[in-house]
Amino acid sequence: MSEATTGTAPQAVNERHEELRAAADAVLSRLVGDASGAARLRPDQWRAIEALVAERRRALVVQRTGWGKSAVYFVATALLRESGAGPTVIVSPLLALMRNQIAAARRAGISARTINSANQEEWEAVRQEVADGLVDVLLVSPERLNNPDFRDGVLPQLAASAGLLVVDEAHCISDWGHDFRPDYRRLRTMLGELPAGVPVLATTATANARVTADVAEQLGTGDSGAETLVLRGPLDRASLRLSVLRLPDAAHRLAWLDDHLNGFPGSGIIYTLTVAAAEEVAAHLTARGHRVAAYTGRTENADREAAEDDLLANRVKALVATSALGMGFDKPDLGFVIHLGSPSSPIAYYQQVGRAGRGLEHAEVLLLPGPEDEAIWRYFGSLAFPREQQVRHTLEVLAAADRPLSLPALEARVELRRSRLEMMLKVLDVDGAVRRERGGWRATGAPWHYDAERYAWVARQREAEQEAMREYASTGGCRMELLRRELDDEGAAPCGRCDNCTDMGFDAQVAPTALEAATGELSRPGIAVEPRRMWPTGLPAAGIDLKGRIPQGEQASPGRALGRLSDIGWGDRLRPLLSPDASDSALPEDVMDAVVTVLSDWARGPGGWASGQEGAPPRPVGVVSVASGSRPRLVGSLADGIARVGRMPLLGAVRRAHHDRAPGRSNSARRVHALHGALELPPEVAEAVKTHPGPLLLVDDFMETGWTLALAARLLRAAGAESVLPLVLAVRG
Incomplete structure (x- = not known):
């Protein structure tokens, strides 16, 4: 009897194993659209699925972008559902990733729904479908995990009924990683409440050894003691050719893009470091005849979806994007990724360039670093x-x-x-x-x-990552090897494909017409500045009786700024003047000339006082500055120069009765609280305003929150100014 048992048990196990493997390959064939049914999971993919379905383990998969992590959890979902398990819950960080995954699930015959900030009107219906057993996969944004209603009313039910929990982009769990998101830490609660035997899968393409260990430890929360299975593969991407091209200035970089974009294969992504740069680059390339679209955190959700669809269908050459398109966008034939400006982390950079070449033999990856990169790093830091x-x-x-x-x-x-x-x-x-x-x-x-x-260690880690990106941009060695080394990839070796390995970089030549157009675009000064129209919420609780809409008679009018500090054009010129460690001196002549151009364009533009349009406001009758404690010479020369060029009297300055109580980067409510009562009009300035009751130009060096200008304008309006037109050198935006 025992001999029969020992002889047949392994055979039965093997048979079940083969049956499960065949069923898994069948699901994969549906997922990838292989009607012949010949698709086969790779051994490493099958090991992950086996751990989840047959062994009901917790697993962390660290594999390069394009390896097929989503195939693992969709195949596992289908097999678990067939065995009677509950729905799979996928915690996913971005809407783009959710939309991709819902479409992929549908191909495999898997019913997938989502609960996120963009579909609130569907939440109740989705919850009911889950309760009725009609949903195989529920995708949830991490922000939902600590929404009180979801956390207290929905999450316990999901934890009790889930057949599989998937944590996508799992490096976000760890504050040692480059993209830590506190909402992800709520997963500890769900992990602790999962019934015994519910498998868990965490996936990421961007985790070094420290992050991998941290995530694996957190995945063990609430588990019965079984160690998390870590499946980590080599991170080389054989399709990617990495290059760096240094160009003299922002105009050359923008012109180079214009001149060379059509030479890149297929369609792709152009990454920028800021929203302003993305919008600026997209507008210029569009004006130059390229089919591109901006994609940022400021883009409306409907416009984002349309842009994604256009890129997937190759109706645009590129999306000009911020990191809002950093994770989850799945386009296997993406032919290139270009960075206009260097990210601060090689891990983040690897993740973004990993969008390219997932289903291609060859894709181009190019970094165009700029001198403004480090200032942007410091700001985000x-x-x-x-x-x-x-x-x-x-x-x-x-x-x-x-x-x-x-x-x-x-x-x-x-x-x-x-x-x-x-x-x-x-x-x-x-x-x-x-x-x-x-x-x-x-x-x-x-x-x-x-x-x-x-926290200090994390800060030092960020500094080390920045140094690694400097090395990446300047190294004479293999660029892919450097990235893999930063991700603690033990198999890191020269790739034989990058510009340094082949000694074949991109041509730095730029067509004169493209350079002329880019120079004109970036040197064109002037952006609109909208005034503050509503008081911040919560001021009465702080003892200031201001709330709701600012009365029309107390508001500033729309104003102008020379540029944004985040611009790739005037931002490069203004940042050295306005940095905290810059010496205070008179405004340089070229900057003053640009301010005069802004004033001239403003006066003659739509609705300007010199436009000749019916109902246009009167010409300003005087100049008032905001007294500066840190840059008095700079602000004084700006106000004096405007008064001289405009042949207007300089009426004086709004000054501080005492130093305000909040730093410039405080929130709006605290900024108003600090400035309320801290600004005053000296008697001689108030008298001058009464004798010049027309429109006034209000001049300052920098607009951070807009509340200094708003409260200074309120004082001037109360003193009799007909209107107040703010003019600043730069805004943060």
Whole structure:
């Protein structure tokens, strides 16, 4: 009896194994559209599926972009559903990824739905379909995980009924990684509540050894003790040819794109570091006859979907995008990725270039670095986790409140901008110090430790990543090897394809007509500046009786700025003048000339005082500056120069009665709180305004939040100014 058992048991196991493997390959054939049924999973893909379906394990898959991670969880889903398991829950970070995956699931005969910020009207119907067993895959954005209604009403049900949990872009879980997202840390709760035997799959293409270990450890939360299976493969992408091309300035880079874009294979993505640069580049290339579209965090959702569809169908040559298109966009025949400006992390760079060449034998990857890159790195670096004093103060404010406080209500009490405040609260929520409830946030009273050592280490890691990107741009060695080394890929070796390995780089020549057009575009000064029209929420709670719409008679009029600090044109010229460590000196002649051009275009443009249009406002009758504590010579020379050129009297300056109580990067509510009562009109300036009651130009060097100009304009309007027209050198945007 025992001999029969020992003889047949392995055979039965092998038979079940072969049956499962055959079923998995059949699902793969449907997924990839292979009517012959000949598609086969690779051994590493099958190992992951076997671990999930046959062994019900928790697994972390770290594989290069294009390896086929989505095939693993769709095949596993089909097999688990056939065995009676509940639906697969996929936590996915971007709408583009969700749309791609819903389409892919449909090809495999898998019913997939999503709950995210863009389809709120469908949430109830989707929940009911899940409850009725009609949904095989539910894709959820990480932000949903800590929405109070979802967290308390939906998440427990999902955790109890899920047949498989998938964490896509799993490097976002780890704050050691380049793209940490606090919402992902909520997965600890779901992992801890999963019934025994529910498999978990985490996937990423961009995790070094430290991030891999951290994610694997977190995946073990609530597990019965089985170690997380880590499947890590080589990260080389044989289809990618990496290159770097250094050009003299922004005009040459923009002209080079215009001149050479059509020579790149197929369609692709042009990445920029800022929203302003993406919009600027897309507008110029469009004007030059290229079929491109901008894709940023500021793009409306419907326009994003249309842009994605146009790129998938090759109706555009390129999307000019920020990192909003960084993860999840799936186009196997994407022929190129160009970066106009260098990302601060080689890991982020590898992820973005990995969009190219997934289904091609050859794709081009090109970096066009610029001198403005590091200034942009520093700005984003300044948005790191707040100082301990700011965190403690926020906790004290929440503890003292008798109700949950919304973000607008908190803004009036703490010195943090909304995006940074929200990120901090999410981290504190994960740590148990605060809890998000209906109506806002509440302190839990639980003890909390400020992990200064960890935050400092993360900051040093960011600096090391920036140094690695400098090395990538300047190295004479293999570029792919460097990227793989930064990702701790043990198989890193020279690729034999990049510009350094082949000694064949891109030609730096630019057609004179393209350079002339780009120079004209980037040297054209002037952008519109919209005035503040609504008071920030929460001011009455801070003791300032201002709320709702700013009365028309107290508002500034629309104004102008020479440029944005994030522009690739005038931004490059203005950043050195306005950096915190710049010396204070008179405005350079070329910048003053550009300001005069802005004034001239403004006066003669639509609605300008010299446009000749019916109802156009009167010409300004005087100039008032905002007194500067850090750049008095610069602002003084700007105001004096405008007064001389415009043949207007310089009436004086709005000055600070005392130093305002908030830094420039504070949120709107705190900025108004700091400035309210801190600005004043000296008596001689107030008298001059009364004797010049027409429109006034209000001059300052820099607009960060817009509230200094708004409150200064309010003072001038109260003193009798007919209107106030703000004019600044630069805005942050």
